Amino acid sequence: MAYDRDNIFAKILRGEIPCKKLYEDEHALAFPDINPQARQHVLVIPKGEYVSWADFAARASEQEIAGLVRAVGKVAKAMGLEDSGYRLLANHGPDSHQEVPHLHVHIFGGQKLGRMLAVTRED
Ligand code: 5GP
Numbered sequence: 001m002a003y004d005r006d007n008i009f010a011k012i013l014r015g016e017i018p019c020k021k022l023y024e025d026e027h028a029l030a031f032p033d034i035n036p037q038a039r040q041h042v043l044v045i046p047k048g049e050y051v052s053w054a055d056f057a058a059r060a061s062e063q064e065i066a067g068l069v070r071a072v073g074k075v076a077k078a079m080g081l082e083d084s085g086y087r088l089l090a091n092h093g094p095d096s097h098q099e100v101p102h103l104h105v106h107i108f109g110g111q112k113l114g115r116m117l118a119v120t121r122e123d
Helices: 008-013 054-058 064-076
Strands: 027-030 040-046 086-090 105-110
Touching: 008 027, 008 064, 027 064, 040 064, 054 064, 064 086, 064 105
Parallel strands: none
Antiparallel strands: 027 040, 040 105, 086 105
């Protein structure tokens, strides 16, 4: 899938749409999800133009990959979730209901998160 420069997260990165920046460095940006699905719900995105995890894994530099992974760890820690725990999620494609075609990692926490998936294998 080609990268769409008009996606919402590209606009956030360009400053065309506001977000509450929780963390930013050379490679990554973190901000709260506009429609939180848990008491704490933060998105961490790479600054480069990547649609999915596979796209990122194939094309990103070692520095970008380390940057995103480290940013997720730092943000989860800054959210105060190290002891209580949290869940990471990266959606890709129609089966996952990915809405925004710019790679992003969801961090959920601040409450009991239930079982891994809301759907059963029969759904
Ligand atoms: P996906 O379903 O693609 O994994 O998740 C996209 C997420 O982006 C959704 O949870 C949605 O609420 C969030 N989102 C969509 N538009 C905006 C926005 O303009 N600002 C913020 N902060 N989050 C957004």
